[in-house]
Amino acid sequence: MKLYSISIKNLLRHKLRTFLLLFVLVLAIFTFVVLITISRVVNENFAKQLDEYGANILVTPKSNSLSITYGGMMISSVEYEKNELREDDILKIRTIKNRENISVVSPKLIGIVKVNVGSNSLMKSAIICGVNFESEFKLKKWWKILGRKPSGKDEVVIGSEVARSFNLKIGDVVNIEAQVFKVSGILEETGSQDDLMIFADLRSVQDLLKKHGTITLAEVAALCYNCPVEEIVRQISDVLPNAKVTAIKQLVESRMEVMHRFGKFSFGISGIILLISALIIFTNILASVNERTKEIGILRTIGYKQNHIMRVILTEILVISFVSGLLGYLLGWGVSMIVSPILSGTTNVKVSFDWILFILSIFISLGIGIIAGIYPATKASKIDPIVALRAL
Amino acid sequence: MNLLELKNVTKHYLTGSEVVKALEDVTLEVKYGEFVVIMGPSGSGKSTLLSIIGGLNRPTSGTVVVDGIDIYSLSQEKLADFRREYIGFVFQSFYLIPYLTVLENVMLPLIVTDYTKEQKIAKAKEILERVGLSSKMKRFPDELSGGEQQRVAIARALVNEPLLILADEPTGNLDSLTGIEIMKLFKELNDSGKTIIVVTHNPENAKFADRCVYVKDGKLLGIEVLP
Incomplete structure (x- = not known):
């Protein structure tokens, strides 16, 4: 004992x-x-999941000229072409040190196009956005599409406002800059600029706008759980000296x-x-x-x-x-x-x-x-x- | 030679603003190998006297010397060592620990010593044999009769081989026959050389002792040497 x-x-x-x-x-x-x-x-x-939910980094051309806003962020004028981004440039994003953290890179070409429906209707202006549909859908998980995702280069998805003003329905045919596209799906109202846009394949839009190989901006979703987003921004800036790389800070901080x-x-x-x-x-x-x-x-x-x-x-x-x-x-x-x-x-x-x-x-x-x-x-x-x- | 020397021991308690004089100027000597009974009515101070002898209760004044040690000059912790090495206590209500077996209860004082496990068990068994309880080592206290429980308590008091056994009304909770058995056990221990002091109010118990000390109202009334 x-x-x-x-x-x-x-x-x-x-x-x-x-x-x-x-x-x-x-x-x-x-x-x-x-x-x-x-x-x-x-x-x-x-x-x-949050990191995959929308972009947290925006890559735009360096410019001092007029700007438009996109997703609450100031971006350079779409018309300003001196410093435009090349599609090849964004491939470099995948070469940075923290490339493992890069989840989605979605390049975009935005421009104004003339649109009419049927042969006799009036030509109206609309904003078109050329995207890589695969990465765009991955980035915008909140998108709800009535109809289906585009399956080819001649199919488009349109914002709800566009559908209303042109009175378009799923399966309708639309002429954009005299080329024929089919509306495969309509976005449910998002409350963002997406409602005002026609989304088409990046390559097709480059053809329409005659801007081969160029893009207006790229949205990047980086997984920032274990690394600061500032670090990724710096690394992207290093590989893209002509681009302005911005972290959507507010979003990151609130996350x-x-x-x-x-x-x-x-x-x-x-x-x-x-x-x-x-x-x-x-x-x-x-x-x-x-x-x-x-x-x-x-x-x-x-x-x-x-x-x-x-x-x-x-x-x-x-x-x-x-x-x-x-x-x-x-x-x-x-x-x-x-x-x-x-x-x-x-x-x-x-x-x-x-x-x-x-x-x-x-x-x-x-x-x-x-x-x-x-x-x-x-x-x-x-x-x-x-x-x-x-x-x- | 005296094992115990009390000189002018006084104990006053303060209850509220009132001073209770439990002991007044008690002087007492007990020789090695003596068997002393302290008699007196309840509230006479005889239990207080026993606790002072046992190193549990610091007197207000006076000295207590046991085996040459002035015990109240020791620190509180040294006094615990003193009790373990010099004193064996036996109480009226036995005070066995209910969740320990008979053997474990007897081993309690040895736990805080340097003996090996085997030595502790051997010592406890030897003492249990001496009090006649070898067959009930594995029992728990509540499975034993009152007399048996008191024997366990006595075994516990003996296991550390103390010089002095102090018993406070050891027969108080027992029937008269069992009480006599216990007193006989004390007598046997005394015959084998132990010094024993028993506090009691039962005159029957005095028969077993060498001397009887009478206490009343905190004062020593007299000492009777028994035949």
Whole structure:
């Protein structure tokens, strides 16, 4: 028999109390682990999805002339041709150091064209936007198309406003600069400039506008979860000296803000739960010490020192804390593995065993135990055997 | 040679603003190997006297010397060491620890010593044999009779081989026959050389002792040497 045997045997005697203490602390550590793990996993996935959701970098020609706005960003005049971007240039974007982070590059050629429907109707001006449909659809995940995506170079998708003003329906034929195109789909209203545009294949628009190999701008979606967008902007600027590369900063910052707020929320909730568990453990151990006054009095009488008593009480708490930290982490890890895919909306989420979080869980658990237990243990060690036994 | 020397021991308690004089100027000597009974009505201060002798209760004034050590000159923690090494306590209510077996209860004082595990077990078993409880080592206290529980308590008091056994009303919770059994056990221990002080209010118990000390209202009334 050792000093700790007394602690262990006492824990085993008061099974209900021991269970309650374990339950409270396991629950606290479990919540901590789940919130931290899930917020991390969800953040990562959320950030990835956000990054893929629209562009966060805009590449435009360098220019001091008149500008138009596109997506809330000032871009150079479409008519200004001195410094125009070449389609080949944007291939260089894929050569930067952080090319792994580049998710989508969508080049665009924007211009004004004459449009009429049927042979006799009036010619009207419209804005046409030449795009690579594949990357454009990838970039604009919020687009809802009535009809279908264009399947060839002679098919276009039109904005809702265009459809209204030209009175076009899906499957209609439209003449753009005397060339025949078929409307394969109409965009549902987006509330953006997209409503006012005709989207056609980039190559076809280059032919129509006689601007072979040129583009007006390129939208870039970079995954910025683990690298600053400024760094990617700088790298793109380096490979495209003639272009103006702008981060859509507001968007990036608000994305980060959302993630950080979620993280803070998790920490806040965990903190409160850990605090409550510490209070419960404190009152419980204190009650147990009061209940055991006589027993402690006997031990003091037969020659146990104050630090022996302290060790008996603290050992009990540390055993509970250690087991709780261990179980709390394992349980939290298990539940995170089950819940993370559901919450982040993808199945390819892997929650691996996190040694740092595991050790942190045990240390936090031990810390709570010590904080909650130090006063009751000190109180126990100061018990006066004469007062405790009253028999003498 | 005296094992115990109390000189002018006084103990006053303060309850509120009132001073309770538990002991007044008590001087007492106990020789090695003596069996002394302290008698007196309840509230006479005899238990206070025992706690002062046992190093549990610092007197207001006076000195207590055990085996040449002025015990109240020791620090609180050294006093714990003193109790463990010199004193064996036996109480009226046994005070066994309910979740430990008989063997473990007897081993309690040894836990905080440097003996090896095997030595601790051997010592505890030896003492249990001496009090006649070898067959009940694995039992828990609540599975034993009162007399058996008191024997376990006595075994616990003996296991550290103390010079002095202090018993506070050891027969108070037992029927008279079992009480006599326990007193006989004390007598046997005394015959084998142990110094024993028993506090009691039962005159029957005095028969087993060498001397009887009478206490009343905190004062030593007299010492009777028994035949």
